[in-house]
Amino acid sequence: MLPGVVDVTAITGQRVIGPLTSWQTPDGPYIVEHLAGVSPTGDVLVYFWSPRHDWQAVNVSNITQQQTVGPLTSWQTPADLMNIEHLAGINANNDLYIFFWSPQQDWQAVNLSLLTGQQVASPLASWQVPNGLNTIEHLAGVSPGGDVLVFFWSMGGIYTVRVQAVRVSDDDGARPADIVPEQVRQWVSKANEVYAVAAIQLQFNSAPGSSDWSTVNSTILNNMTGDQDQNWNQEKDTGNSVAAQHPAKITAFFRFGPGATPTGGSFSSTDYNFVTMTGFTETSVCGHQNIGLFAHELGHYMGLSHTFAREFGSVQEAESFFTVNGNNPAVFDGDGLSDTPPDPYVNVSQVQCLATTTNLSLNGTQFILPRNNIMSYYDDPAKTITPQQVQIVRQALEARVQRGLILGKP
Numbered sequence: 119m120l121p122g123v124v125d126v127t128a129i130t131g132q133r134v135i136g137p138l139t140s141w142q143t144p145d146g147p148y149i150v151e152h153l154a155g156v157s158p159t160g161d162v163l164v165y166f167w168s169p170r171h172d173w174q175a176v177n178v179s180n181i182t183q184q185q186t187v188g189p190l191t192s193w194q195t196p197a198d199l200m201n202i203e204h205l206a207g208i209n210a211n212n213d214l215y216i217f218f219w220s221p222q223q224d225w226q227a228v229n230l231s232l233l234t235g236q237q238v239a240s241p242l243a244s245w246q247v248p249n250g251l252n253t254i255e256h257l258a259g260v261s262p263g264g265d266v267l268v269f270f271w272s273m274g275g276i277y278t279v280r281v282q283a284v285r286v287s288d289d290d291g292a293r294p295a296d297i298v299p300e301q302v303r304q305w306v307s308k309a310n311e312v313y314a315v316a317a318i319q320l321q322f323n324s325a326p327g328s329s330d331w332s333t334v335n336s337t338i339l340n341n342m343t344g345d346q347d348q349n350w351n352q353e354k355d356t357g358n359s360v361a362a363q364h365p366a367k368i369t370a371f372f373r374f375g376p377g378a379t380p381t382g383g384s385f386s387s388t389d390y391n392f393v394t395m396t397g398f399t400e401t402s403v404c405g406h407q408n409i410g411l412f413a414h415e416l417g418h419y420m421g422l423s424h425t426f427a428r429e430f431g432s433v434q435e436a437e438s439f440f441t442v443n444g445n446n447p448a449v450f451d452g453d454g455l456s457d458t459p460p461d462p463y464v465n466v467s468q469v470q471c472l473a474t475t476t477n478l479s480l481n482g483t484q485f486i487l488p489r490n491n492i493m494s495y496y497d498d499p500a501k502t503i504t505p506q507q508v509q510i511v512r513q514a515l516e517a518r519v520q521r522g523l524i525l526g527k528p
C-alpha cells in the first residue's frame with residue numbers, strides 16, 4: 119500500500135497543539151483507533167475511527183470540567199471483562215489528572231494530586247505491572263521542585279462516584295430550595311478533600327444543562343426533617359423512588375424544610391438511598407457558611423456515626439454525666455471506633471468554635487477533642503477521617519453497589 123494521509127482536523131473540525139497519544143480498542147469484530155491531544159484552549163480531545171464510522175472527536179474536558187496543559191499519556195486496563203481507557207495529564211496548577219472511560223460510564227476525571235498530595239510539572243510516562251490477578255498502574259512525572267515521582271495504585275484502589283443534585287420545591291413549585299449547581303460543586307469539592315484519604319473522588323458536573331442536576335416538585339420531600347417525622351415512611355419512600363431514577367449515582371436532595379423560613383438542618387443514613395441537604399447559605403457553623411456539611415452528611419450515607427454519643431449544654435453538664443456514669447470515658451464514645459477518641463461534645467461556641475480548645479478536662483480526666491474529624495461538630499478547616507472510618511466508607515460504597523450504585527475504578 120502506498121503512503122496515505124487523512125486530515126482528521128478537517129473531518130472533525132477539532133485542532134490540538136502539541137504531541138498526540140494513540141491506542142486501539144476492540145469493538146466486537148472491529149478495532150477502534152484512538153488519538154488524544156490538548157486543544158489550543160486546554161481541552162482534552164479524543165479522536166476515534168472504526169470501520170463503522172469516519173473520524174469523530176469527543177471533548178473530554180466538556181464532560182469532566184477539567185482541562186490540561188502539555189502532552190497526555192494513555193493506557194488501558196482490563197476490568198471485569200470491560201476495557202477501561204485512560205489518559206493522564208497535568209493542569210495549569212500542576213495537579214495530575216487521570217481521565218478514564220469504560221463501557222459502563224462516560225469520561226470521568228480524578229485529581230491524583232488531591233489523593234496523594236504531590237504535583238507534577240512535566241510530561242508523564244505510564245506503565246502497568248501485573249500483580250497476581252490484579253494490575254498495578256503506574257504514572258511518573260517530575261515535580262515542580264525537580265524530583266522524579268512514581269504514582270502507583272492497584273486497579274480498584276481508587277473509587278469514583280457521581281452525585282445527582284436534586285433541587286426540591288413544593289408540589290406547586292413554591293418554596294424552592296436556595297441552591298445552584300456552583301454551590302453544589304463547592305460542597306462536593308470540600309467532600310473530595312475530606313475523602314481523599316479514602317481514595318474516594320466524587321464527580322459532579324456543574325455546567326449548564328448537566329445531567330448531574332435536576333429538580334423535583336414534592337412537598338413531601340421539601341418538608342423532610344428526619345426519621346422522627348410523623349410521615350417519615352412516606353418521605354423515605356418518596357426519596358427512595360426519586361433516587362431510583364438515578365441508581366448509579368448518590369442522590370442529594372436540597373430542600374427548603376417545613377417552616378416559613380428555610381431549614382439549616384441536613385441528614386442521611388445507610389437506611390435509605392439519598393442525602394438530605396439544605397440551601398447553601400441557609401446553614402452555618404460558628405458564624406460562617408458550613409462548607410463541610412455535605413461531607414458530613416455523606417459520612418452518614420457511607421455508614422459513619424458521630425464521634426460524640428450525645429451533646430451537652432455546658433461543661434458542668436458533661437461533668438455531671440461523667441460522674442453519674444462512674445467516670446467511664448466510653449460514655450462519650452459515639453462511634454465505637456478505637457481511632458476516634460471519646461468526644462464529650464459541649465455545644466457552646468468556646469468549645470465548638472475556638473481552635474485553641476483542643477482538649478477538655480472533666481473530673482480530672484483529659485479528653486483530646488477530635489476537632490478535625492468530619493463526624494464531629496467542631497469547626498475546623500482541615501476536616502478528615504481516620505483509618506477505621508476509611509474502611510467503613512469504602513465498604514459502605516461497595517455495599518451500595520448491590521443497590522445499583524456504580525463505582526468508577528480507574
Ligand SMILES: [Zn+2]
Pocket residue numbers: 414415418424
Ligand atoms: Zn451528623
